Amino acid sequence: MTTPRMAETAGRTGPPEEIKAVPVRHPGRWLAAAVVLLLVAMLVHTLVTNPRFQWDIIGTYFLSSRVLDGLELTILLTVVAMAIGIVLGVILAVMRLSANPLLSSASWAYIWLFRGTPVLVQLLFWFNLAFLYPRISLGVPFGPSFLQANANDLITALAAAILGLGLNEGAYMAEVVRAGILSVEHGQAEAAQALGMSRTLTLRRIILPQAMRVIIPPTGNETISMLKTSSLASVITVTELLYAVQLIYSVNFQTIPLLIVASIWYLIATSVLTAGQFYIERYYARGSARQLPPTPWQRLRRYLFTFHAPPPAPPAQLPPGERR
């Protein structure tokens, strides 16, 4: 009864008048911004005026071949150790969820051991393996051996670093993968089984692809963490980025400038990885999120145009059929 009349009234007044009001002032915000700007100014001032930063020396060594070789080794360590960690993590996670109590306890014990001891201790342990096993042989368990090698020749500093970092990472990745697998609804496995799919096929085709969305973000985190943790290999004489600059400043005593060189390279590498992680996450969010988060560029553009308030996410709606 009343609805049609209300509609009529609305029709008569035409489009509603837009509200024009004086916005609320935020003095606290301006004060905070002033404090931050002051601190930034002080930082820039000291960076520029304190001669002991020795920017000329930083410039000299920044692209020197010894530093770049160290950076290369750091990246190699990160990539190989993460690859070992991911493969091992998937195997351990599947073992941990296995119906076989021996397999699941073995996985539990592995994670317990490698997560429970500092990675630095593990690195030193692998580096000094020759004290425990002077000779390493390959053969039948408790039987004859075909290949024998001196542990000191086989386990070089680099091999020890890769083993230490990779095996340690496996324990962490196992938990990440396990969380991903557990996040997939039980009905999914049941539906696959009802179709006659085996457990392995179900895991490979149904469970893991869905678990990826949960697995990817922490894996990115782990990779960034690994990049920095690899600096621990300097302790066992692997000339990665940190040890490379340590070798230089132990001769010329320019400690601070060379540590800054290493820090800048670490920052550049982690920035690249962070950007990569952002876009991979965004990719896997397709199909599950109605709206994708804005890219940093979109966000920056928004901030430039509206200074005082963080804007709502722009409608980056996907056209139907573009999800996965």
Added chain:
Amino acid sequence: MITPTGTTPPDPGASGPPMVLAEGLHKSFGRLQVLRGIDLEVARQEVMCIIGASGSGKSTLLRCINHLEKINAGRLWVDGELVGYRQQGGKLYELREREICAQRAEIGMVFQQFNLFPHMTALENVIEAPIRVKGMSKARATELAGQLLDRAGLKDKADAYPKQLSGGQQQRVAIARALAMQPKLMLFDEPTSALDPELVGDVLAVMRDLATSGMTMIVVTHEIGFAREVGDTLVFMDEGVVVEAGRPREVLSNPRHARTRAFLSKVL
């Protein structure tokens, strides 16, 4: 525990053994007895509807039939084959995973919550098992899936992801997915219970069409109308036993047991 008895599989008659035969099925979860001696026979091309209050064991019975649950006692045959076990020389042997998968591949199941694979399109959902389990060629599977989706009224939704479909459409994709394995028996576990009322009709229409085509079906449902019109047999379960079974119209209009009467007075 299941122990071997003198029971032999039913004699294959002229039309073969019954599609499903259950004798004295028991199933318990810990100390909770869910099935307490179920005897059941489903003939070929029969549509059996099972009704009963929640917790009466209907869904568990269905899940036992394709071995998603292991029975604790009794015997269960599908198409003359013991489900989950092999009997040799008076001894029962558990089947290997591969053999269980082969048995399940011939039994389609439709779930209350659809359980479509969300990372695959409707078409990919339907062709996945025929290709990976039956080894069907992709072209053949896609052709078959096209026919099945068409029959379910979803011809233009083949490339949609489950999240982009309504509940009724998802359930019809789930039915097509089960049918793509060309099963000899279809199990429906409350297929319309999670649907908005206006979407129930489309799903029931697809099931009715399937029943007309001669598929053997066991349907756990609360849709009394569907049971009356499409079902050949109506089974009323309560507290883990079959209380009453018979022609739907007879059971519904003239229930013999007090428990059936009490249940029907609540739902009709």
